[in-house]
Amino acid sequence: xxxxxxxxNTDNISKYFGKxxxxxxxxxxxxxxxxxxxxxxxxxxxxxxxILLGLxxxxxxxxxxxxxxxWNDSFNIRCRLGVMHEINAYPVSFxxxxxxxxxxxxxxxxxxxxxxKAQLKDVDLWDAREKPIKTYSAGMIRRLGLAQALxxxxxxxxxxxxxxxxxPIGRSTFLGIIKRMNKExxxxxxxxxxxxxxxxxxxxxxxxxxxxxxVEEGPIDDLAAKYSANTYKIxxxxxxxxxxxxxxxxxxxxxxxxxxxxxxxxxxxxRFYTEVPKIAGNLKLQLxxxxxxxxTIDEIYAKTAGxx
Amino acid sequence: MAQHKFLGxxxxxxxxxxxxxxxxxxxxxxxxxxxINYNFSSPYREYTRLFYSSSTVFLISSLVTGxxxxxxxxxxxxxGTTKIMLSYxxxxxxxxxxxxxxxxxxxxxxxxxxxxxxxxxxGLVAFGPMIIxxxxxxxxxxMLTCSVAVGISMVTKSxxxxxxxxxxxxFGLDSILGMWDILSAQGRxxxxxxxFGNEFYGTLPFLSWDPVTANETLLAVLAPIVVFVVLxxxxxxxFTRFMEVD
Numbered sequence: 339x340x341x342x343x344x345x346x347n348t349d350n351i352s353k354y355f356g357k358x359x360x361x362x363x364x365x366x367x368x369x370x371x372x373x374x375x376x377x378x379x380x381x382x383x384x385x386x387x388x389i390l391l392g393l394x395x396x397x398x399x400x401x402x403x404x405x406x407x408x409w410n411d412s413f414n415i416r417c418r419l420g421v422m423h424e425i426n427a428y429p430v431s432f433x434x435x436x437x438x439x440x441x442x443x444x445x446x447x448x449x450x451x452x453x454x455k456a457q458l459k460d461v462d463l464w465d466a467r468e469k470p471i472k473t474y475s476a477g478m479i480r481r482l483g484l485a486q487a488l489x490x491x492x493x494x495x496x497x498x499x500x501x502x503x504x505x506p507i508g509r510s511t512f513l514g515i516i517k518r519m520n521k522e523x524x525x526x527x528x529x530x531x532x533x534x535x536x537x538x539x540x541x542x543x544x545x546x547x548x549x550x551x552x553v554e555e556g557p558i559d560d561l562a563a564k565y566s567a568n569t570y571k572i573x574x575x576x577x578x579x580x581x582x583x584x585x586x587x588x589x590x591x592x593x594x595x596x597x598x599x600x601x602x603x604x605x606x607x608x609r610f611y612t613e614v615p616k617i618a619g620n621l622k623l624q625l626x627x628x629x630x631x632x633x634t635i636d637e638i639y640a641k642t643a644g645x646x
Numbered sequence: 647m648a649q650h651k652f653l654g655x656x657x658x659x660x661x662x663x664x665x666x667x668x669x670x671x672x673x674x675x676x677x678x679x680x681x682i683n684y685n686f687s688s689p690y691r692e693y694t695r696l697f698y699s700s701s702t703v704f705l706i707s708s709l710v711t712g713x714x715x716x717x718x719x720x721x722x723x724x725x726g727t728t729k730i731m732l733s734y735x736x737x738x739x740x741x742x743x744x745x746x747x748x749x750x751x752x753x754x755x756x757x758x759x760x761x762x763x764x765x766x767x768x769g770l771v772a773f774g775p776m777i778i779x780x781x782x783x784x785x786x787x788x789m790l791t792c793s794v795a796v797g798i799s800m801v802t803k804s805x806x807x808x809x810x811x812x813x814x815x816x817f818g819l820d821s822i823l824g825m826w827d828i829l830s831a832q833g834r835x836x837x838x839x840x841x842f843g844n845e846f847y848g849t850l851p852f853l854s855w856d857p858v859t860a861n862e863t864l865l866a867v868l869a870p871i872v873v874f875v876v877l878x879x880x881x882x883x884x885f886t887r888f889m890e891v892d
Contacts, residue, residue: 348718355892385892391733393891413737421733429658431665443654444734 344369345494345526346390351399353385353550360385362550363399368528372508372520374537374558375530376639377547383530384424386499386547391421403494417445420487424498426479430472434482435461437471438489445490457485460515476503484512488519494526501536513540534635544635548643558635565633565641568607572600573627574618583617603630652740659748661726663718672752675710676760695838699764700780704831705820707757707784708791709813714753715792716808718745720799729891738886744877753788775846776839782867783835790870791816793877800881800889828866837866 346368348445353361361382366375377383388394389401392412401408403415408592428437435454442450458464461481466474474482480503487495497516501509517540518526538558545555554561574580577600584593589606604610618625633641722728722745731741761784765777795812802808813890823830828837840855841863 386891388729388890393729393732395890413735416733417735421730423726423730423733425726425729426723427730429662429727431662436661440654441657444651444736459647571797 345467346401346403346528348386348389348401349399351386351389351396351401353382353389353394354397360550361389361396362641364547364550366545366547367550367555368526368545369543370524370526372516372527372529372540372595373543373545374541374635375528375545375547376387376532376534376537376635377486377530377643378532381547381643382550383547384498385550387421387496387530388529390496398536409547418492419494419496420490420492421495422470422480422483422487422497424502426476426483427488428471428479428482429639430470431523432471433468434458434471434474434478434485435467437482442489453491455490457489460488461485461628462511477505477508480504481508484515488515488525491523492525494528496528496530498530499532500529501531501533508569509536516540521553525610536638538635544638546639546642554642561638562632562634563630564632568604569629569631570602570604570610571627571629572602572625575624575626576598576621580618580623583621584614587613587617589613599627648740651736654743655736655740655744656748659718659744660752663714663748663752672710672714672756675706676756678706696776696780697766697772697835700761700783700835701832703757703760703764704784704787704835705817707753707760708787708816708831711749711753711788711791712795712812712816713809715749715795716799716812717805718749719796720803721805721807723799723803723891724805732891738889739882741881742885746796750788750792753792757784759789775842779838779842780835783831786834786867786870787831789874793874793881796881797877800884828869830864834866834870837863857887 344367346366348366350357351364351366352360362383364386366386368375373466375383375386385394388411389396390403390408392408392415395409404418406415408415432440435458438454438457439450442454455464456466461484463481463485465480466478471479471482480500484497484500487497495516501512504512513536515525516529520527520540527540529537529541542560543556543557544558544561546553556564577595577598581593581595581600584600584602586589589604589609590602591605592603594601602610602614614628615625663724722731728741732738761781765772794815795808798811798815799808802811810824820832822832823833827833838854840858841860844857
């Protein structure tokens with residue numbers, strides 16, 4: 339992928355806070371679609387988002403969003419995106435509806451009333467629309483955060499820890515809205531989180547940050563294959579018989595059975611692909627499934643950043 | 647569109663600042679200010695009374711103004727509201743100015759009626775020269791207070807520290823400098839009363855005290871204006887060009 343195809347590009351960004359190095363030559367690339375931005379607490383996710391929004395100036399390097407410089411063209415960038423921060427510092431005396439009215443006015447949303455109504459219903463806050471924000475639960479405030487981020491129907495939405503403090507049903511609703519917005523309106527999302535299971539359900543691209551650096555990024559399917567740990571899954575008519583024959587094979591490092599399915603960790607994938615069907619054929623076994631086990635986001639994260 | 651957005655921002659700030667319990671606090675401080683009265687028996691007793699009761703209004707209003715400006719600027723940076731606001735398509739200059747205008751309107755709307763109550767209670771002529779001088783003194787004091795509070799807020803970015811620093815600085819300045827210094831609220835008012843009392847009435851409201859010169863009076867008026875311009879322009883440039891919101 340060339341740099342032109344990415345909506346967010348950072349070019350060797352470093353950021354110091356005093357003597358503390360928060361970002362260390364960060365090269366983040368975000369394509370269209372839904373991108374997961376993963377890293378432990380203090381890895382630099384929020385600082386990176388601050389730079390993308392023009393809230394923080396990088397010490398070195400340059401960041402662009404929609405091809406615009408994040409510090410100098412920050413206003414034009416912000417006109418085209420919606421943001422939900424990790425912090426919930428909304429004016430507590432306002433009602434949810436009143437707050438969205440103010441935000442809609444700032445974005446210049448046309449037919450604001452209908453849009454506000456739709457957003458409040460979408461995030462399940464319609465019944466609580468006239469209550470002051472100070473009476474909202476943590477989950478309700480997160481949902482209000484999503485509503486205000488989506489109110490202008492932006493091209494890109496940046497969500498910082500969106501599902502923190504939300505119950506499982508609420509999280510599912512949240513992810514459903516993200517998926518739908520992406521599918522129906524082509525809205526792109528950058529989701530910064532450490533709840534990896536959420537990302538698996540929605541993301542198409544993954545960027546992993548550790549100690550202020552991108553340690554891995556790419557399409558989720560490619561990363562899943564790359565970090566598969568060379569583990570294969572085989573389903574045959576007689577698994578016990580095949581396992582007995584595979585145990586002595588040189589290209590097999592480990593083989594085991596779980597619920598009639600054989601799992602093999604291999605050291606030579608090419609030989610494995612050619613030899614196993616032959617062995618199964620010689621034993622007159624019916625080979626039903628024969629496939630590479632893709633790595634989960636947890637595994638990818640553990641192998642790139644989690645190990646440190 | 648930009649103007650519409652700016653007015654919307656001022657409205658946003660007004661709504662936030664006029665919400666309870668902040669409004670209740672403001673009104674309570676105003677009531678306290680009007681309750682303090684002095685009784686003097688000098689030939690110019692009504693102006694002496696105006697001088698001392700104005701000083702009380704000055705003191706309370708400047709403490710409240712300092713606290714409100716510090717809360718709005720440093721508090722919103724510390725709480726993260728500024729971060730959220732600056733993630734919307736709002737120019738930093740618009741945010742800075744909308745806060746300033748909204749707060750100045752709120753403070754003026756509370757303390758101008760307080761001052762009018764004083765004029766009524768003291769039985770003075772509305773829009774008489776000394777009343778206008780008192781109003782000028784109040785306006786200059788508010789300018790000084792809000793600029794100090796905003797300046798300190800930009801440095802500390804902490805609501806509590808900014809409120810304490812602003813209140814202690816202004817209160818301390820007045821206590822240490824007293825009535826004779828042009829940098830204290832009382833000193834400024836004293837210079838205005840003493841000089842213009844002599845000009846308008848041919849005699850001094852504070853008979854036993856020394857007269858003041860025109861230059862001293864001009865300095866008393868210019869000092870808060872200069873402090874205001876330096877601190878507000880400096881804070882504005884810092885907020886719009888250099889400040890990082892993390």
